[in-house]
Structure formats: structure tokens, C-alpha cells
Amino acid sequence: MKRSRFSEEQIIGILKEHQAGLGAKELCRKYGISDATFYKWRSKYGGMEVSDARRLKTLESENAKLKKMLAEQMMDVATLKEMLGKNF
Secondary structure, three states: OOOOOOOHHHHHHHHHHHHHOOOHHHHHHHHOOOHHHHHHHHHHHOOOOHHHHHHHHHHHHHHHHHHHHHHHHHHHHHHHHHHHHHHO
16 A cells, blocks of 8 residues: 555644635645545544544554454464364
8 A cells, every 4th residue: 555645643734724714726736635635534534633643543553453363363263174174
């Protein structure tokens, strides 16, 4: 996945500028981003503070680790069932 050139703090700052009254087109031109990127950021980070964004990031990474662990455990269980089925 491509890494954004803007941090969460910067994204939230840009969105706060929009809430302060600047238009979306002006902000996109100012920061060199597309309209789609701006609206995607707004849907993800709209109304958040910097601390909320950090917490979201840690929760997403923890969720990814848990999903990986679950997938590995499911593979182990499937392998064990297959091995036990062959032996009996």
C-alpha cells in the first residue's frame, strides 16, 4: 500500500481549515491533492482530533495482528484435523 505524504496530524489540520471556511477546491489546489483524496480523508478523519487519529491507528494495527493470529490458528487447526483424519 502506498504511504501517504501527509501524516494524520497534517490531514486533520487540513480538514480543520475546511471547517474554518476554506473551500475544498482551494485546499486541494493549495496542498496538491485530488478532490477524491480530500473527500476520502473527510469521511475517515472528519470530526477527529489528533489523539483520536493516533488511537485509531493503534487500534487498526492491533486488529491486523489479531486477524493474522486468527488466520494462523485456523490453519493450524485445519492441518491437525487433516493429519488426524489420515491416521485414523
